[in-house]
Amino acid sequence: MTLSGKAAIVTGASSGIGEATAFALAKAGANVALAARRTERLEELKTRIENETNAKAIVVKTDVTDKAAVEMLAAKTKEAFGSIDILVNNAGVMLLSHIKNDLIDEWTRMVDVNIKGVLHGIHAVLPTMLEQNTGHIINISSVAxxxxxxxxxVYSATKYAVRALSMGLEKEFSTTGLRVTNISPGAVESELREHITDEEVRSNLGNKKRTLLHADDIANAIVYAVSQPEYVNVNEIIVRPKLNY
Incomplete structure (x- = not known):
């Protein structure tokens, strides 16, 4: 299925998987609403998209934990492009820690972003997608x-929740024109690790040598899923780095 003229929302588009996905969708022909809190990075990405692809892009400052902000994101996307065809629920945080260290504020932050943020995205786009009787929701979970x-x-608990949401949505809307895909990336080279504050975890990660995926690897999987014919629903994709034994 061609993506030319389709309208996509990508949350967490200021870096990593979100940035790579937004550019890949634009390169495939989709117009893209770039959503994140760091608008200066989004503006740079918008310029790149409009200079290097034939697609259009808009920047919408969005905190996915704020339901009203995500509703505004959906409204601005529909106003700019006339439809909402793809939602990539990508915004997330990975604050790994030992439970014994009691970093409860970080646990709460992961619940707010990784679960509530996904729910806010679904809530904001569903009315339009159901009215259109077409649309594709991509939820970014994790091998965690x-x-x-x-x-x-706690991080795994939030990502299990994302998988459950994806499975439930797929079943609920299986007889409609909506499609749902859960993407579970393995370890990806990104800034997520930089946000970890638990010193025990940070030191252990620093001592491990591992092969990391690139953000483009996940973006390519997303473009594959949304480009399938309308009668094909790619329910789940797990993308792991190849292990060198």
Whole structure:
């Protein structure tokens, strides 16, 4: 299916997977609403999209934990492009820690961004997508939503929740024109690790040598999913780095 003229919203578009996905969608022909809090980065991405692709882009400062802000994001996207065809629920935080260190404010932050933020996105686009009887919701989970480590307890809980939301949405709207895809990336080279404050976790991550995916690898998976014929629903994609044994 061609993406030419389609309208996409990408949250967390100021860096990493979100930035790469927004550019990849634009390169494939979609007009893109760039959503994040760091608007200076979004403006740079908007310029790049308009200089290097044939797509249009708008910048919408958005905190996904704010329901009204996400509703405004959806409204501005529809006003600019006439429809909302794709939502990439990408905004997320990965604040790994040991439960014994009791970083409860960080646990709450992950729940607010990783779960409530996804729900706000779904809430904001569903009326338009149902009215159109077409649309594609992409939820970014994680391999941490399939496996739990000693330091990913709360983060994994939020990403398991994202997978559950994806599965429920797919079932609820299976007889409509809406499609839902859950994307579970493995370790991706990004700034997420820089936000970890638990010193035990930071030191252990620093000692590990691992192969990391690039943000483009996930962006390519997303473009693949949304480009399938309308009768094809790619329910879930897990993308892991290849292990060198």
């Amino acid at each position: 939503g399939h496996e739990v480590t000693r330091t990913s307890t």
